[in-house]
Amino acid sequence: MSTPPLTPAQTVGRFLSLGLTWPDGPHVVDPATTGAIRIGGRLFDGQGHSVSDGLIETWQADPHGRFPRAGDDATAFGGFGRCLTDASGRWEIVTLKPAPLPAAGEGTEAPHLDVSVFARGLLHRLVTRIYFGDETAANAADPVLVALPDDAARATLLAAPVDGGYAFDIHLQGHQETVFFAL
Amino acid sequence: MDDAGPHPPYHWPDYGSTRWRAPRRPLMALPENLTEVDGPVLGAERVGEYDHDLTLQYGGEPLGQRIIVHGRVVDGDGRPIPDTLIEMWQANASGRYHHSGDERDSAPLDPYFSGAGRTMTNANGRYRFVTIKPGAYPWKNHRNAWRPAHIHFSVFGRAFTQRLVTQMYFPDDPLLPFDPILASVPEAARPRLVASFDLDASDSDLALAFRWDIVLRGSGATPTERLAP
Numbered sequence: 001m002s003t004p005p006l007t008p009a010q011t012v013g014r015f016l017s018l019g020l021t022w023p024d025g026p027h028v029v030d031p032a033t034t035g036a037i038r039i040g041g042r043l044f045d046g047q048g049h050s051v052s053d054g055l056i057e058t059w060q061a062d063p064h065g066r067f068p069r070a071g072d073d074a075t076a077f078g079g080f081g082r083c084l085t086d087a088s089g090r091w092e093i094v095t096l097k098p099a100p101l102p103a104a105g106e107g108t109e110a111p112h113l114d115v116s117v118f119a120r121g122l123l124h125r126l127v128t129r130i131y132f133g134d135e136t137a138a139n140a141a142d143p144v145l146v147a148l149p150d151d152a153a154r155a156t157l158l159a160a161p162v163d164g165g166y167a168f169d170i171h172l173q174g175h176q177e178t179v180f181f182a183l
Numbered sequence: 184m185d186d187a188g189p190h191p192p193y194h195w196p197d198y199g200s201t202r203w204r205a206p207r208r209p210l211m212a213l214p215e216n217l218t219e220v221d222g223p224v225l226g227a228e229r230v231g232e233y234d235h236d237l238t239l240q241y242g243g244e245p246l247g248q249r250i251i252v253h254g255r256v257v258d259g260d261g262r263p264i265p266d267t268l269i270e271m272w273q274a275n276a277s278g279r280y281h282h283s284g285d286e287r288d289s290a291p292l293d294p295y296f297s298g299a300g301r302t303m304t305n306a307n308g309r310y311r312f313v314t315i316k317p318g319a320y321p322w323k324n325h326r327n328a329w330r331p332a333h334i335h336f337s338v339f340g341r342a343f344t345q346r347l348v349t350q351m352y353f354p355d356d357p358l359l360p361f362d363p364i365l366a367s368v369p370e371a372a373r374p375r376l377v378a379s380f381d382l383d384a385s386d387s388d389l390a391l392a393f394r395w396d397i398v399l400r401g402s403g404a405t406p407t408e409r410l411a412p
Contacts, residue, residue, distance in 0.1 A: 004261055004398045007375050008189040008368040010350040011198075012335065015280040019272025019299045019335055022229075046203040053284075059223060059343050067221040070266070080223035101217045114218045114343050121200030123191035123367050125348060127213065148211060172204045180206050181213035183344050 009124035014053055016118065017084050025082035028058070028095035030075070035063065038165035039130060040092025043085050043117065046173025050089025054119035056170070057082045058093055058130070060112070065099035085119075097132065103143050110138035110145065117170060127181045130168050133158040153179050189375070191367035198363045199324050215344060222342040225268040227303050235302040237314040238295075245296035247276025247315035249390035252378065255308045256338060258345070259401040263308025270337040271312060273298045278318030278332075290320065313390060319358055331358035331365070338397055345399040352377045353393065 012020070029036055039058075043051040058081040061067055068079045081093035101109045110131055117126040131139055139145055139158070148154050156178045159166035170178050193205035213219065233239045238249060252271075256264045274280050279290035281297045296315060304310050317332045333350040340346065352359060354377055359365060365373055375398070384392035 003259055004257060004396070005372065005375060006189045006259055006400055007347060007349060007396075007398045008191065008372045009347060010191070010335075010364060010368075010376065011200075012337075012348050013350075014284055015272065015282040016335075018280060018282050018297070019270050020337060046207075049203070051204070057346070059218065059221075061218065067217070068224050070224045070226070072224065078223065080225070103216050104214060109216060109218075112218065116343075116346055118348055119204060121198070121202075121204035123193060123195060123198065123201065123205075123364070125346065126193075126206065129213075144211075144213060153211075173207055177206055177208050179208075180210050182210035183213055183215075183219065 011120060011123050012055065012118045014120045016053065016055055016120075020055055020082070021084060022082055026091075026093045028060075028079065028081040028093055029077050031094045033096065035096050036094050037097060038092055038094055039113070039159060039168060040083075040090065040165070041167050041169040042089040043091065043119070044089060044169065044171045044174070046177075048174065050085070050087075051119050051172065052085055052087045052089055054085040054089070054091070054117060055082065056085065056091045056093075057116040057118070058095070058113045059116075060095065060114065061098040061101055063096050063099050065101055100138055107143045108138070108141060110135050110142035112142075112144075115170075117172070119172075122172075126172070127183050128170065128178050129157055129181070130159050130166075131157050132161075132166060134161045148179060188369065189372040195363065195367040197325075198367060219343050222345065223339060225339055226266070229268055230301045230303055234300055235312050237298065237300050237312065239313075240297060241295040243295035245275070245293050245315050247293075247296075247318075249313065250316050251311060251313055251384060251386065251390045251392040252334065252351070252395060253309070253311040253381075253384060253392065254378075254394050254396040256304050256310065256340070256397045256399065257308055258340065258399050263304075264340055264345075264399065265304055265306045265308055267304050267339050267341065269302050269304065269310050271300045271334050273314065273317040273334040274320055276315050276318050278320030287320065290318070316353070319356075324363065329358050329361070331356045331362050336397065338399065340399040347397070347399055349397075350376060351395050354378065354380055
C-alpha cells in the first residue's frame, strides 16, 4: 500500500483565539479536585517581550500513570489542557501532578507534561516538556533530561515550586531559550 | 514512514514574525514514549449542532459565496482517523476576521458570520463543513503583502505526535505564488495545502465544493498496542 504524503504545518496566525478558545480549556481537572495544582507562567520572545497571541497546550498522565480513554467520564481528569496567553504573555492550567512512567526499553521517565506552543510567527508548533523542580531524584534518572547537553538546558524544563503549584516560563529565543524537541 | 520533513522551518526570514520567535538552538530528540503515543480524547461534547455549518450560526444569511469543504483525515499509513476533533477558523467574504485584533474598517464585519467551526470525523475519517469562501486580506509583512484566501485547521488525531495546525488554500488563487507563509513549506509539499475543486460534491442549490484531505503522521501504535498500566 502506498503511504500518503504528510500534510505540512502552517502558523496559527494572529487570530487563533477565534477558533481555539475553550472556556474550560485550562481546567484539566475541576479546581476543587483534591490535589489540584496550578501550573503557569509567561511566554516570551527573543527580545524579552511577552507573547500575547500564543496558545499553550498540555498533555499528561494522571497521578496513577493512566491516560484518559474514550468512554471515560468526560468531567473527570481529561489529561489535556489548553490556555491562550493574555496581554502579559501569561497562561495557566489547573491539573494533577502526573506519575512517573515506564520508558520504552528501560528506565523510568520522571513526572512530566508534554507541551505544544503555538503562536503567530511559529510556522509549526514547538514541543517542550514541563518537569517538576522538586523531583530531584526522578529528574536525575529521566532519560530525556539526561540526554540534554548540560544543566543549563535541563533547567529550562524544570517548573519551580510556588504556592499552590508550579511556575514555568517559556522563552522562544534568547539566552534563556527553552529546550524544544523534534518529534 | 514519515517522509523527510514536510513541515516549514521555524526560521523563515520572509515571514517577519519568525524573527524573534523562532528558536535558534537545535531541537533535541524526544523518544516516542507513552505520553507521545497517547493523545487526548476530545469527544462530540465539544461540538454544537451548527458548528459544522458556519452559514447557520447567527439566524441570518451571511454574505459571500457558499462553499462545502470536505475530505478525510488519515494517518501516514493511510488509515482513516475516526472520531477526531477538527477546529477551523477563517476570515469572512470581505477578508475580515471576527476578532478584536482585526480593525480593518474597509472590510466590513458580517453580523451573520463569525468564521469559527468545529466537527468530528465520522467512522471513516470523513469531515464536512459548510461555510463562506474567505476573502484575501493585506497583512503588512512587506510591501503589497496579501494573504491568499485560506482556512485555518486544527486537528488532533489519536496521539500527541499527530497534533497539527495548518491552513488550507484554494486552487487557482493568483496570490499563492507570492505568499511567504505557504512558501515556507518545501516546494514539493505545497500542493498538499491546496484543496481540489469538487464539482460532484457541490450542491446545485447551495454551494460549490472543495475537497481537502489531511494526512497526519503514523501514530506509532494502535490503541490496543499501547502499554496500559
